[in-house]
Amino acid sequence: MNSDGQCEQQEGQYGQQVVWTVVGTDIGPLLLAATEEGLVNVVFHASDAVRDKAVERLAARLGTEPAEAPDSPLLAEPIRQLAAYFAGARHQFDLPLDWTLASGFNRQVLRELAAAVPYGAVVGYGDLAARVGQPGAAQAVGMAMGANPLPVVVPCHRVVESDGGIGGFGGGLETKRQLLALEGVLPQPLF
Numbered sequence: 194m195n196s197d198g199q200c201e202q203q204e205g206q207y208g209q210q211v212v213w214t215v216v217g218t219d220i221g222p223l224l225l226a227a228t229e230e231g232l233v234n235v236v237f238h239a240s241d242a243v244r245d246k247a248v249e250r251l252a253a254r255l256g257t258e259p260a261e262a263p264d265s266p267l268l269a270e271p272i273r274q275l276a277a278y279f280a281g282a283r284h285q286f287d288l289p290l291d292w293t294l295a296s297g298f299n300r301q302v303l304r305e306l307a308a309a310v311p312y313g314a315v316v317g318y319g320d321l322a323a324r325v326g327q328p329g330a331a332q333a334v335g336m337a338m339g340a341n342p343l344p345v346v347v348p349c350h351r352v353v354e355s356d357g358g359i360g361g362f363g364g365g366l367e368t369k370r371q372l373l374a375l376e377g378v379l380p381q382p383l384f
Contacts, residue, residue, distance in 0.1 A: 212262035215239045219279045227267040231289030237364035284312035286346045294342035302337040307347045313376045317355040
């Protein structure tokens with residue numbers, strides 16, 4: 194707080210403002226966090242406890258205390274596009290992304306996934322590894338999916354096992370099934 198009692202926007206080690214909010218979706222509450230660079234983090238199942246841990250991790254990783262700011266212009270477009278996606282009106286995201294929380298092989302794999310696996314399609318872990326020039330790295334691709342800081346927007350739910358199995362998912366298998374059903378890859382549940 195400054196001397197006028199207003200909350201100050203804190204800036205991190207790179208002079209970066211970090212804002213966050215929680216939005217309700219068909220798969221439960223999602224925490225969205227953004228910097229001036231773009232959307233930096235999406236966190237599933239954002240209950241109070243999950244939210245608090247996610248904000249602490251962001252503070253540690255980005256060097257600043259993220260501010261809750263549901264009306265921030267940095268979050269307006271991600272909120273709008275996610276709402277359109279869950280309504281079935283948007284099939285691809287057109288958002289600036291801040292890749293600070295991903296690096297090396299993980300970043301390479303996630304960028305390929307975001308650019309080359311469209312709505313309604315799936316790719317195998319091994320196929321995605323081959324696309325980034327590492328054909329023997331299916332297990333490493335799985336690790337990259339598990340470390341994805343931008344799920345839904347960078348669609349790790351579209352990566353499946355080569356034998357047709359659904360594979361794992363950081364948001365839980367039911368969430369992965371719901372996202373794949375939304376995109377028409379799996380049938381909608383009967384009840």
